[in-house]
Amino acid sequence: MNPLFKFLVGACGWSIGLAPGLALAMTVPLCPTQNAEAGTDGRVLGHLPYGQGAEADLLPAPPGFAIGGPCRLHRAAMVDLIRLLQAADTVPGVAGTLRGVSCFRPIEYQRQVFCAQIGQGQRFANAAERARVAAPPAYSEHATGYTLDFAVRPSPDCPDVDACIIWHPAGRWLLAHARDFGFELSFPAGNAQGVSWEPWHWRWVGVSPKAPGAAAARAVFARAAAKYPAIPGVYLKPPPVVPTLPRPGFPLYWPRVPGL
Numbered sequence: 561m562n563p564l565f566k567f568l569v570g571a572c573g574w575s576i577g578l579a580p581g582l583a584l585a586m587t588v589p590l591c592p593t594q595n596a597e598a599g600t601d602g603r604v605l606g607h608l609p610y611g612q613g614a615e616a617d618l619l620p621a622p623p624g625f626a627i628g629g630p631c632r633l634h635r636a637a638m639v640d641l642i643r644l645l646q647a648a649d650t651v652p653g654v655a656g657t658l659r660g661v662s663c664f665r666p667i668e669y670q671r672q673v674f675c676a677q678i679g680q681g682q683r684f685a686n687a688a689e690r691a692r693v694a695a696p697p698a699y700s701e702h703a704t705g706y707t708l709d710f711a712v713r714p715s716p717d718c719p720d721v722d723a724c725i726i727w728h729p730a731g732r733w734l735l736a737h738a739r740d741f742g743f744e745l746s747f748p749a750g751n752a753q754g755v756s757w758e759p760w761h762w763r764w765v766g767v768s769p770k771a772p773g774a775a776a777a778r779a780v781f782a783r784a785a786a787k788y789p790a791i792p793g794v795y796l797k798p799p800p801v802v803p804t805l806p807r808p809g810f811p812l813y814w815p816r817v818p819g820l
Contacts, residue, residue: 590696591675594687604699605691606754608784611698612667613705621660627711627720631663634705636773637742637764641708644741653729661711661720661760664702671697693756701746706777707763710734725760735759742766742774746784753788 586598596604603609619638621631622645633641649655665673674694677683684690694700701707711720712731718724725731738744742764749757763781766774778785 588696588698590687591671591678594675594678596687596691596696603753604696605688607691607695607699608753609699610701610704610780612703613664618664618705621663625658625660626663627659627661627713629662631660631708632705633663633708634764634773634777636766636771636777637706639772640742640764640767644738644743647737647741648730648733651729651733654733657712657714657728657730658734659711659713660708662702662709663707664705665700667697667700667703670695670700670703692754695755701761701763701781704763704777704780706765706780707746707761709758709760710762711760721758721760723757723759731759734762738762740767742771744785751788753784 587595588598588604589595590604598604613634617634618632619635621633621638622642625631625645645658648658674687674690674696678685678687678690687696690696695702702709709721710725710730712718712725712728715725715728718727726735735745743762744765745759746761746763747753747755747758751757763777765777765781765785766772769775769778
């Protein structure tokens with residue numbers, strides 16, 4: 561069936577309130593040699609679709625925060641990121657160690673990030689494998705301008721974007737306090753989206769619905785928050801990280817957060 565026709569039929573099905581099963585899936589081109597079927601719920605390989613944030617709304621992070629390239633976030637999120645970093649700098653063992661390894665990523669840049677590691681001789685054989693650890697283009701929270709990946713410096717025993725970040729004081733501090741500054745964990749362990757556990761990846765939604773800019777951010781992530789809660793009541797046992805390092809000496813659980 562023609563992809564455009566499939567899309568139109570599916571869209572009409574949703575617009576008139578038909579059951580999801582009646583909306584037809586469509587083929588989505590991801591990379592030159594990789595396509596995927598969008599499910600009847602709109603997801604591709606487990607990831608929800610996201611649009612790209614407006615350039616005019618983006619601000620650069622404080623000097624010294626970004627690693628490997630510029631870090632830009634939505635101006636509303638940037639206010640709370642600065643507050644978060646200021647608070648972290650008052651904590652012994654955490655002060656001065658938090659960095660940003662990836663912030664706003666345009667959709668076409670996300671395509672490069674996603675596709676570069678797929679194929680013969682690469683880390684991933686196909687798009688389905690790659691999607692376990694990275695979102696396809698147009699399906700990444702990074703394109704919204706509200707999301708960033710934290711890193712720790714120095715960190716000689718833990719690579720960036722790895723679950724071992726929680727073995728460092730800064731990673732544990734984020735798990736305990738990032739929500740105080742409006743950030744929530746997008747992909748907890750065992751999340752229903754089927755995305756790998758990412759304790760470094762946080763999206764900004766504001767400390768309350770009435771915080772400046774929070775309503776718009778929460779609207780962007782409304783579906784994700786409703787169907788795939790960012791912070792479960794009980795923190796599931798995480799997957800193994802780096803088995804050669806000693807086990808962390810702290811409890812791996814989340815306290816129940818009121819209202820979630």
